[in-house]
Amino acid sequence: MGGKRFAVLLCAEDSEYVTKMYEGYFGVFVRMLAEEGETWSVYRVVSGEFPEDDEIDTFDGFVITGSCNDAHSNDVWICKLLNLLKKLDSIKKKILGICFGHQILCRALGGKTGRATSGWDIGITTINFSASWKLSSPVKTPAALSVIECHRDEVKELPPRAEVIAWSDKTGIEMFRCGDHAMGIQGHPEYTKDILLHLINRLLQRNFIADSYAEEIKANLEGTEPDREAWKKLCINFLKG
Numbered sequence: 310m311g312g313k314r315f316a317v318l319l320c321a322e323d324s325e326y327v328t329k330m331y332e333g334y335f336g337v338f339v340r341m342l343a344e345e346g347e348t349w350s351v352y353r354v355v356s357g358e359f360p361e362d363d364e365i366d367t368f369d370g371f372v373i374t375g376s377c378n379d380a381h382s383n384d385v386w387i388c389k390l391l392n393l394l395k396k397l398d399s400i401k402k403k404i405l406g407i408c409f410g411h412q413i414l415c416r417a418l419g420g421k422t423g424r425a426t427s428g429w430d431i432g433i434t435t436i437n438f439s440a441s442w443k444l445s446s447p448v449k450t451p452a453a454l455s456v457i458e459c460h461r462d463e464v465k466e467l468p469p470r471a472e473v474i475a476w477s478d479k480t481g482i483e484m485f486r487c488g489d490h491a492m493g494i495q496g497h498p499e500y501t502k503d504i505l506l507h508l509i510n511r512l513l514q515r516n517f518i519a520d521s522y523a524e525e526i527k528a529n530l531e532g533t534e535p536d537r538e539a540w541k542k543l544c545i546n547f548l549k550g
Contacts, residue, residue: 312346313369313549316360318390319353320376320409326507334374341499341541342372342548354390365396370403370548373410375497379462380412380422391417401490405548408460411484411493418468418487425463427479429518431509432526433533434458434496436483442474448546454536456496457505463495492547498540502530 323333331337335351343349350368352358355376360368373394378384394417397404406414412422437453464482467473474492475484486492497505509526512518 312348314348314350314367315342315370315372315548316350316352316368318371318373318393318410319351320355320374320378320390320413322355322377324507324511327504331504337499337504338372338374341537342545344545344549354386354393357386357389359389359393362396365393365400365402368402370405371397372548373404373406373414375408375410375459378409380409380416381462387413394418398487398491401488403548404491405544406491406493407499408495408497409462411495412462412464414491414493415464415468415471415482415485418471418491420464420468420471421466422462423465425461425480429461429522430458430479431460431505431512431518431522432458432529433535434477434479434483436475436477436496438475438484439473442472442486448543450543451539454539455533456494456498456540457500457502457535458496459500459505459508460495464493494544498535498537498544500535501537502534505530 317335317338319335321334327333339349352360390413394414398418404414416422433455435453435455438450463480467485468487471485471487473482474486477483480495483495509523513523
């Protein structure tokens, strides 16, 4: 018998830098989540590459990545991804959504996403966990953890069966879960500060953010670190528990 099998649904085009340094975003997720004996596959859904129906059942869980695209848009691949996520939900496959993945998972399950009224959230953010989830979580979770964030969209309205399990000063729904099989995280537990700094420079080049905001973010990053090990345990426990 082989070990567990997982698939990453890649929603972003890999930059040259991330490809060179981390073997793409798939490599970033494998570094965080993969353990010995497991098989990890990637489907570049952003390029129209999706698992066939008969492949879906061979996987124990799916991870949806971040993206430069809007989860509230209706691009062909986004509509196809929504249909896939509805199918995965109906058969109770484990699904972990990160950033864009968190938002598109929310939309697939019947919630709403859109532009954040508070604008961009880029940097290291402290998020607070709900007391009820801390008590029910198999992993001992502290009251708060810091995570890297890089988004300007957010979950506006929860899916009907979902509950908020974490929030921050800027974002009301930092994490949600739906039953025991679907969970969304607005932040990026998989990111290093190096990846974030690379993204800030890319956003600057594309005029998505102002120079002054970029300098402010970079200054705030000095001397701070996200709780990457705690997030790794939390994500692995959810996906494989």
